[in-house]
Amino acid sequence: xxxxxxxxxxxxxxxxxxxxxxxxxxxxxxxxxxxxxxxxxxxxxxxxxxxxxxxxxxxxxxxxxxxxxxxxxxxxxxxxxxxxxxxxxxxxxxxxxxxxxxxxxxxxxxxxxxxxxxxxxxxxxxxxxxxxxxxxxxxxxxxxxxxxxxxxxxxxxxxxxxxxxxxxxxxxxxxxxxxxxxxxxxxxxxxxxxxxxxxxxxxxxxxxxxxxxxxxxxxxxxxxxxxxxxxxxxxxxxxxxxxxxxxxxxxxxxxxxxxxxxxxxxxxxxxxxxxxxxxxxxxxxxxxxxxxxxxxxxxxxxxxxxxxxxxxxxxxxxxxxxxxxxxxxxxxx
Numbered sequence: 001x002x003x004x005x006x007x008x009x010x011x012x013x014x015x016x017x018x019x020x021x022x023x024x025x026x027x028x029x030x031x032x033x034x035x036x037x038x039x040x041x042x043x044x045x046x047x048x049x050x051x052x053x054x055x056x057x058x059x060x061x062x063x064x065x066x067x068x069x070x071x072x073x074x075x076x077x078x079x080x081x082x083x084x085x086x087x088x089x090x091x092x093x094x095x096x097x098x099x100x101x102x103x104x105x106x107x108x109x110x111x112x113x114x115x116x117x118x119x120x121x122x123x124x125x126x127x128x129x130x131x132x133x134x135x136x137x138x139x140x141x142x143x144x145x146x147x148x149x150x151x152x153x154x155x156x157x158x159x160x161x162x163x164x165x166x167x168x169x170x171x172x173x174x175x176x177x178x179x180x181x182x183x184x185x186x187x188x189x190x191x192x193x194x195x196x197x198x199x200x201x202x203x204x205x206x207x208x209x210x211x212x213x214x215x216x217x218x219x220x221x222x223x224x225x226x227x228x229x230x231x232x233x234x235x236x237x238x239x240x241x242x243x244x245x246x247x248x249x250x251x252x253x254x255x256x257x258x259x260x261x262x263x264x265x266x267x268x269x270x271x272x273x274x275x276x277x278x279x280x281x282x283x284x285x286x287x288x289x290x291x292x293x294x295x296x297x298x299x300x301x302x303x304x305x306x307x308x309x310x311x312x313x314x315x316x317x318x319x320x321x322x323x324x325x326x327x328x329x330x331x332x333x
Contacts, residue, residue, distance in 0.1 A: 018106050022095055026239045027057035029283055036287035067228035072134060075225065079133035084226065084233035087126030091240035094119040098247050099174045100272040101257050112173040113161060116248060117154075120203070123241065124150045130234070131222035142221025145211055145298065152305040153202040159313035160192045160199070163320045164252050169331030177256030179331075184260075186253040192316055193253045195309050197285065200245040202301065204238060207290040211298050246282035247275075254278045 031046055031054060038045025046053025071077055097112040099105035109115060124147045131143020165171065167188075168179040179185075186193045202209040223234050250256055256278075257271030296304070324330045 014106055018095055019092055022092060022240060022243070023236070025243060026236055027061065028054075029239060029243065030057050030060075032280075032283070033287050033290075036284065037291045040288065040291035061232070064229050064232040069228040069230055070225075072136065072225050074135045076133040076135065079129050080225075081230070083126050083130035083133060084230045084237070086129060087123065087237035088233040088240070090119055090123050090126065091237040091244065094244050095240075095247075097173060098244070098251070099177065099256065100275045101270075102174060104272055105174070108172070108174060111171045113165070113171045113176070116173075116244075117158060117161065120241070120244070121154055123237075126234075126237065127222050130226065134222075134225040136225055139222045139224045142224065146205060146222055149205070149209065149211065149301060149305075150203055152302060153199040153309070156305060156309040156313050157196060157199045157203065159310065159317060160196045161252065162317050163189055163192050163313075166317070166320050166324060167331070173251050173256075177251055177258060180255040180258060184253060184255040184258075189253065189316075189320070192313065193249070195313060196249060196253070197282070199305070199309060200249065201286065201289060202305065204242045204245055206242065206286060208293040208295045209301055210295065211301060242286060243279060243283065246279045246286070249282050250275060250278035254282075 034056070035045045035053075037043075046056035049056045049059045071080055094116055096106045097109055097115050099108065099112075127146050127150075128143050131139040131141075131146075134140065164176060164185055167185060168176050170176065170179075201207070205211075223231055226234060257275040259266045259269060259271075259274055261267075
């Protein structure tokens with residue numbers, strides 16, 4: 001009995017050890033996001049609440065906590081409440097398989113990449129539930145547009161991942177990282193890295209693809225009827241997904257926790273720190289895109305995904321498999 005209690009306590013400890021840093025990181029990258037936009041646009045950004053404005057995210061969290069939660073009278077109340085919970089939960093449980101080192105991972109499963117792809121695909125349900133349960137035209141149209149956008153770019157992301165799997169021969173995320181000890185996949189698969197990054201912007205509804213939030217510039221798409229902490233849960237789920245896509249990009253193309261150069265002093269930096277640095281660098285690109293690139297029209301967004309990215313990804317799969325087969329480089333497991 002005591003052994004079972006110890007095992008349960010150990011598992012809860014590991015889960016909290018993962019989730020608490022993720023939630024704190026989400027709060028801090030919101031601050032970083034605002035500072036990057038301010039730098040590009042020659043503004044100061046958050047600089048009042050705390051040193052350098054570092055406590056601005058905490059102030060925002062307190063504001064959301066004390067705001068009234070209003071549920072529309074005609075809404076489907078059960079689904080309306082479940083929608084932000086589903087969105088945030090799915091965004092957090094995906095981190096269970098993200099490895100920060102050989103031993104620093106909550107669940108080192110063999111089909112880790114399939115788990116990630118499945119969880120990210122389920123994320124659309126929270127958005128659809130929120131838009132439909134609101135029983136209002138703006139949220140419903142925003143949810144439909146967001147769902148179509150996410151599904152469209154998940155297809156190209158899935159094909160891009162096939163290129164990486166062909167080079168590795170394993171679905172385990174740790175194996176994908178270790179396969180890049182000689183050369184990071186961003187070098188031979190650079191076009192796929194670029195398409196993956198752009199598709200990640202669309203997958204997470206980030207500018208220039210934040211069309212669900214730009215219905216009339218005065219509403220927030222599927223979030224229109226939400227307020228207080230329920231709105232904040234959508235917001236937290238969105239930023240957790242952004243960090244997750246940055247982590248996936250780091251693992252698939254940038255060598256995960258591996259050092260870029262195996263010489264002093266780079267080889268003294270611990271693996272988890274390299275992983276965090278790469279995630280932050282990719283997030284910096286996310287922020288710069290929002291500050292620099294103008295918004296796409298919806299027809300341009302869908303054409304880019306279906307008529308450009310998907311054919312290019314499929315062609316690259318053929319080229320990658322042909323190259324590996326011709327030079328007898330296919331991994332044997």
